[in-house]
Amino acid sequence: MSTKIPKTFKSVIYSTHSVEDCASVLSIHEYTPKEDLSKSIVLKSLAFPINPSDINQLQGVYPSLPPKTLEYSTNEPAAIAGNEGVFEVVSIPPEMNTNSINDLNEGDWVIPLYANQGTWSNYRVFKDPKELVRVNGLDLYTAATVAVNGVTAYQLVKNFISWDIESTGNEWLIQNAGTSGVSKMVTQIAKINGIKTLSVIRDRDDFDEVAETLEKTFGATKVISESQNNDKVFNKEVLPKILGENARVRLALNSVGGKSSSSIARKLENDALMLTYGGMSKQPVTLPTSLHIFKGLTSQGYWSTKHNKENPSQKIDAIDAIVDMYKEGDFISPKNELDILEWDVNNASDTEVLDMIKYGITGKGKKRLIKLNW
Template sequence: MSSLKSRIPQFVKSIVYSEHLAEDPTKVLKLHKYPLSSIFQENKNILLKSIAFPVNPSDINQLQGVYPSKPEKTLKYNTDTPSAIAGNEGLFEIVSLPSSVPHDQFKVGDWVIPLQANFGTWSTYRACDLPSELIKMNGLDKFSAATFSVNSCTAYLLVNRYIKDWNPGQDWLITNAGTSQVSKIVTQICSSLGIKTLSVIRDRDNFDEVANELKTKYGATEVISESQNNDKAFGKEKLPQLLKNGKIRLALNSVGGSSATAIARKLPKDGIMVTYGGMSMKPVSLPTSLLIFKNIQCLGFWITQITKEHPEEKQGCVKHLLPMYQKGEIISPKDDLRLMEWDVDNMKDEQVLQMFKDAIQIKGKKNFISLKH
């Protein structure tokens, strides 16, 4: 067994829930303290110390009870009723390893993330049984590593899963919600591969400023507004000039509604539109002509299900993306996160619980909780 005994606590604190409430998911949260021995036995389990985790929409949807994937509720955390620990994504440090784990696979001090969702990341410590449940994340900053599973893997697979024969310097990809973290990573990946990108963003007073940042900081080739996206005259007259002799082969939709229809219209014959989100809460609607005469494929993407069915694809994301982060081809998302700190030893329980409620309710930047042990 390999461990740092001085860092092994007697108790764990976790944000748990035993029921769901769509109207106000903050009401189902509880801060629960329980013995570490409930989940961890030395030389049998891997002990993980939490470093940081984001609060994602999927986490909130799970608490609401509307997300298709949910963790199993259990009594192993010494709760009065069967409960689950909230949180799907996060970054951990290995504190203790069974002697059966080869040193060249993992060692104490390694940074790791869970391979699968429903891990229960909103906790001071977690334990798992098998090394295969973890992916090594050494060499990244905590902001990139803690958000890797959802945003980074989604972006990489969106670019590489559906088009295998990209023609660098000629082919284009269009994405709506251009200021989202996934879109920003998509444009950076495409920039490194020589794929041109057209990012669609909401109309706003500071459009030029935001568009310039997306191009200079995040590698977008061109940026247009939703008004331009929905303007048929723009599509007929301006778009060909913008694309020159290139074509948009892939459309990435995370908005829905008219925005999705408009980006689909810009695809050529046999083009592909992949939907991975629905920010507008409006359905995806395509004209019949796009399906009949242009044979547009309209596909769905869910990173949780893909990782469950094809875990090797997530391992592939790590293999390709870690060097890109380390070379600066993809930058840290730190500037796009609202930082909150969980001071494990000094914060009162009610303060911790209120912080999580705020993290769910405060909109704008993605809320990111970093732990101080």
């Protein structure tokens, strides 16, 4: 077994929940793993993001929670926080590889296939290579965030509509929250596949600058404001010119809710689909009756955790496709979209690490990503 493996691991754990102050339930715990490491896959953590779903789990309000256990030698049953992250394979038993597609090698970069595995840790142990997905070829920041944002974006674009680009050459999707991480990935994936995107963003002083970045850097076909999205005159007189002749707006991606969701749904063609995968406004999705009766609108939800638990092969397919796009230079690293915090594994005190993660949970602005410096 590799001499790189320490005798003790260090993880960010919790035993209770708090809606008011979810960061307060966390602690740093050092323990001796109970698994036989000579017969296990040992992973070294490279980076992990702090996602809204991670925070919701700490609050105890997320529909899917990891089981709490005494496996980490705690006084009370506990779980390791976090659902996403990228790891390096440190050690793998030779007998575990059988010349199959799931073979792993030391040095491979991998991510967990399933949620609720606990990623906020310096080391983790897995028993089955089928529970891991190789992400060799990605940069650190793409690899650390591909399981949630990347897979979500890919599946939203590819898994629900049978696009027919060759027939019309003018097929569209519309999405709100156009500046979000998922939305930026949606526009890239759509552009690669010949699908045009109409991205809606909130009104702001620097609207033109933000819109230009989304269009020129991330591949959105056209960016409009929420006020334009809601404006009847704009939708009747200006929007048709933007869409062009024989346009088919076949898919709406909603992560805002409220009036924004009804406005993007109104732009869909007959028998189209709206997928709701978030609710940033905390307002309900309200849809006109006429869209259901006269236009045959289908509105359904998408929850990546449930979808990929039921269809793990689809998650693997999405990751493989993103790796290929990244290697071809068609997929932009989210590095500049992240606030990167560094965990000095060999020198940082437990208090410093915990304070950093608490800041990552409570701070405003960009999504935080913890990078482990070894």
